[in-house]
Amino acid sequence: MQWGPHGIRVNTICPTFIFTPLTQATFDDPNRRAGIESKIKLGRVGTVEDIMGAMLYLASDACALATGTALRVGGGWTAG
Known part of the structure; x- marks a missing residue:
């Protein structure tokens, strides 16, 4: 609301668990991963590549009218 009049869009990506070198210890535990x-x-x-499309969309003109949006890339985590 504060930045919109200046043409600045503010959006966020809400990913599910993403495998990275920092999260590897979590996923190395079979029970935890399961x-x-x-x-x-x-x-x-998820992988970093799984959220790249959302990042490109939010940064592109295809998303020019969106602001204040939280885009879930969660593999259905919150679907039910």
């Missing part, structure tokens, strides 16, 4: 994956409707942990 518990996480059981809650993700697509049945797998």
Whole structure:
């Protein structure tokens, strides 16, 4: 609301669990990984590549009228 009049859009990406070198220890534990994956409707942990499309969309002119948006890239985590 504050930045819109200046042509600045503010949006966010809300990803599910994403596999990175920093999260590897979590996913190396089979029980922990299974518990996480059981809650993700697509049945797998995300990768950085999985959120790249959302990042490109929010940064592009295709999203020129969106601001104040939270884009979920969660594999269905919050779907049910």
